[in-house]
Amino acid sequence: MPDVDEIKEAKKFHIDTPQKTDGFFLKGSNSLDWGMKNRLARIFNPDSGRTVMLAIDHGYFQGPTTGLERVDINILPLVPHADTLMLTRGILRTIVPPSTSRSIVLRVSGGTSILKELSNEEIAVDIEESIRLNVCAMAVQVFIGGEYERQSIINMTRMVDLGTRYGIPTLAVTAVGKDMARDAQYFRLATRICAELGAHYVKSYYIEDGFETVTASCPVPIVMAGGKKIPELDALTMAYNAVQKGAAGVDMGRNIFQSDAPVAMIQAVRAVVHDNETPQKAFDLYNTLKNQG
Numbered sequence: 001m002p003d004v005d006e007i008k009e010a011k012k013f014h015i016d017t018p019q020k021t022d023g024f025f026l027k028g029s030n031s032l033d034w035g036m037k038n039r040l041a042r043i044f045n046p047d048s049g050r051t052v053m054l055a056i057d058h059g060y061f062q063g064p065t066t067g068l069e070r071v072d073i074n075i076l077p078l079v080p081h082a083d084t085l086m087l088t089r090g091i092l093r094t095i096v097p098p099s100t101s102r103s104i105v106l107r108v109s110g111g112t113s114i115l116k117e118l119s120n121e122e123i124a125v126d127i128e129e130s131i132r133l134n135v136c137a138m139a140v141q142v143f144i145g146g147e148y149e150r151q152s153i154i155n156m157t158r159m160v161d162l163g164t165r166y167g168i169p170t171l172a173v174t175a176v177g178k179d180m181a182r183d184a185q186y187f188r189l190a191t192r193i194c195a196e197l198g199a200h201y202v203k204s205y206y207i208e209d210g211f212e213t214v215t216a217s218c219p220v221p222i223v224m225a226g227g228k229k230i231p232e233l234d235a236l237t238m239a240y241n242a243v244q245k246g247a248a249g250v251d252m253g254r255n256i257f258q259s260d261a262p263v264a265m266i267q268a269v270r271a272v273v274h275d276n277e278t279p280q281k282a283f284d285l286y287n288t289l290k291n292q293g
Helices: 034-043 076-081 089-094 127-132 149-166 184-196 211-217 232-244 262-275 279-292
Strands: 051-055 084-087 103-107 137-142 170-174 201-205 222-225 249-252
Touching: 034 103, 034 137, 051 076, 051 222, 051 262, 076 262, 084 089, 089 103, 127 149, 137 149, 137 184, 149 170, 170 184, 170 222, 184 201, 184 211, 222 232, 232 249, 232 262, 232 279, 249 262, 262 279
Parallel strands: 051 084, 051 249, 084 103, 103 137, 137 170, 170 201, 201 222, 222 249
Antiparallel strands: none
């Protein structure tokens, strides 16, 4: 029969223990809906509050980048060591096994190649695709100061609106033109604009002078872009400095998949990001794992 009130004397309502209402662990995200937070918690590790994103979306504008000629051979062995993959729907559908437990950040802007003006992008993927593919965030390039700055900003705000409707966060990816100064003033401007207009987190480059002012003035998490390939110790040092100065993780590509030992490198990056390991100790880990391989 139904468990009607007062029939069981053993009922325990714990009236002496108020229900806890915990705040969400991620900067600037406490007011988001449950689905949005759940997706962000699959991108960012709730224990460390940080993420190691593996960026392999380079082909959408520059073709088979070195190290990405065969994603099935070069990248799939790295997947277990990443928190999330940032890629295009073409690579996701054709190569990444649907059984993967890693979260997906889907590149949704595009429209030009390296042969043309890169800032001339539009939204290239429908929101229904993001829903169908069960992604945890959508990445849109934003070209502050670029020729098509306004268009790229509107692209981002459109995805913020659509993503909010369906509970999918938007990642704003700041792009720096060749003639722009890569300094704190520029990155404070670019990241703040993206956050003010609704981006749920922002990808930006690391700079030695003033990076902590960039992260402090941005009200949502910033993940550090890896940029061009540099020596492994330098890349680990850059990642370490970024997270120590307020970044909520890294989104690295070439500094991982173009390394001499990519599997070892991504594990070393994880040690820096999630365990606050020093660059030298992480580099020692890299060499140990490299020699074991």
